[in-house]
Amino acid sequence: MNKITAHAVNIRTLLNNKYTVQYYQREYNWETKQIEELIEDLTNEFNEFYKDGDRQIDVRNYGDYFLGPIILTNDNAIIDGQQRLSSLTLLLIYLNNLQKQQTSLPKVNIDNLIYSEMYGQKTFCINVTESISVICQGVIEKN
Numbered sequence: 001m002n003k004i005t006a007h008a009v010n011i012r013t014l015l016n017n018k019y020t021v022q023y024y025q026r027e028y029n030w031e032t033k034q035i036e037e038l039i040e041d042l043t044n045e046f047n048e049f050y051k052d053g054d055r056q057i058d059v060r061n062y063g064d065y066f067l068g069p070i071i072l073t074n075d076n077a078i079i080d081g082q083q084r085l086s087s088l089t090l091l092l093i094y095l096n097n098l099q100k101q102q103t104s105l106p107k108v109n110i111d112n113l114i115y116s117e118m119y120g121q122k123t124f125c126i127n128v129t130e131s132i133s134v135i136c137q138g139v140i141e142k143n
Contacts, residue, residue, distance in 0.1 A: 020076065025078065095110065
């Protein structure tokens with residue numbers, strides 16, 4: 001029997017790895033409802049700790065949010081959590097594009113949460129299904 005080991009990991013660490021998706025995994029199928037629930041959960045968690053006057057650096061002392069389990073094989077193939085990882089990537093792409101359109105606020109560099117670059121090639125942390133790859137490929141090419 002295989003041993004299962006659990007580790008709490010922050011988003012930065014999670015997204016700074018490379019993952020593959022096995023052929024038997026279902027296609028990405030989150031819809032507006034699931035994305036709205038994720039955003040609402042993240043917003044509520046943030047607002048639980050936020051106080052007027054907090055600076056960006058104060059966020060490091062905010063509480064944790066449990067995203068749910070991400071189950072991986074020893075070689076980082078995703079067994080469970082593909083929908084959440086893909087949705088986080090899409091949400092980060094959306095937020096990054098929003099802040100690029102915003103001129104009055106300082107920008108937060110989140111490029112490294114969306115993709116990494118090695119030897120001149122940009123790739124996502126997750127080798128996503130074709131439907132997500134098509135959506136995201138333009139983002140990588142623009143950056």
